[in-house]
Amino acid sequence: MDQVISAIEKIRAQLAQASKESPTYEKLAYYIDKNLMRIIFMTANEVAAENNVSQGSVSRFCTSLGYRGYNDFLRNVQQYVSKEITAPQRFQYTSQNNNDHTISNILEMEHKNIDEIEALLHHPNYEKLVSLILSKEHIVLISARMSATLLPYTCYLFNKIRDDVSSVTPYLPQWDTLNLQDPQKTLFLSFAFPRYPNVLLSKMEELQKAGFQVAAITDSLISPASAVANLTLAVPVTSSSIFDIYSSPLLFINLLIRNVSKRTQGLSERLQSIERQDEIHGIYYKR
Template sequence: MRTKAITLETFHAQVAAAAQTSSINQQIAEYVSEHYREASFMTASELAHAIGVSQASITRFSVAMGFSGFTDFVRTLQGLVREEWHTPERAVYVHSEWAGQKDLLVEQEIQNLEGLPDLMADSHVAAMAKAIASAKRVILAGARASSTIIPYAAYFLSKVKDGVEMATPNTPVWETFGLDPDPDSLVVAWVFPRYPLSLVTWLERLRRQNIQVAAFTDRWVSPAVHLADPVVVVPVASASLFDSYAAPFVLINYIIRQVAALTPGLQQRLEALEARDQANHAFWNRPNSK
């Protein structure tokens, strides 16, 4: 189900509303409004120390804003300012108090995975599987960190259907795709923070050429939302030196399974692939003991 996008504007409106509930919350709100980018890197205790209030006050402020607690608050804030982060700033997760407490990255990934059942029931996921299954040529596209997901998706999707290709910057497909538009082609892009400009520009060109584009991205205010249809929003975890993609990988595996269910002759294809692997001795086998 598509939920209302939270933007920095609505976040600041929530901060302003929480400020009206108590004098301490007003004090916290004033700091967060001015230093929201810095606050996105802070633990509850660090934020409390910076403002001069108790850690419990930070938790109560988070709840007053409508969040379940500080973890929910800071996770939302991180998502809003993530594209502004530079890698050196994220070293805070290595040497600060973040590293000594219960790992927020693991907590984020657990929450992301727990949300997948609802996401898998979303109509956007079914539309993605149908679009991939019906396309004769599927171009899996991405740039920088987003492109690391593509080999996994291509390897398994190719076992289900023909016509799967990969496009990343400086590859032949990236450079030449769209010169002779094919209505039976589908581009499936992974567009995650920090939203590579090369990828966004490439997708904008395809859209101008009326080439069908589908996309996975992390939120409904992503630049991919206006460049693709269908769009599947799946969260990535950001509480680490680098983003983590556990939920997207699991979702891709699920969608490939849905594509397989829509593909005629799947059993025969899988049997033929297995026979080829056996003939080529593709896998290690334990030697027979005598």
């Protein structure tokens, strides 16, 4: 949390410095500082209209802060303030800004998130995670609240390519006995996105202290999940909607499993066996 506070203070220091350059920049700096939470749901046009300045002035202001433009600045602000914003606040802000420009803004951010994933696939921690998944006998996926919606998809795909993969949330009795697993044979893979559930962070810390390998897929390297994991991969999410958008984490999970499958011995035979079982039991519709 201290890291998040210092990051927000850094943004505010940038705003203060830029405000000295012109009356227009002073107006924009004051407005953004007072509306840091609301700003992540606004387009450059909307900020410009609220301050009676041009969109170009907003873009140039963000460049003076050291960013590539308004959307680059917005993505950085999102990374910090989205941890605190509540669902009622999201609804209020998105209701106020429900227009085609806002939707275009969200789609542009999603495109940039995908670009970040491509770079993430070459990060050393990505290769470490693939190696851990291949080497551990048991994989346990853990999460809570909205982040836990990623578990069924991930668990379903993993079970197609290997045995001994399970998912556990705080609402299941297995949650209280996770530390009875063998630390030498088990990898805990956690999904932790804003707003980070304390029950998940506490369990990750407990498991890490017990000697387990805990890997975190989260939205930022300064996420609180990073402090209680042995390995962290930061996958971006877009927060400019009433709920966080998980398309980038889903894409990352699919690519991760694709990479693991390439190195899994005997996978072709396993998939053929699964297909035969599906045929026998008439799993899929046929004309």
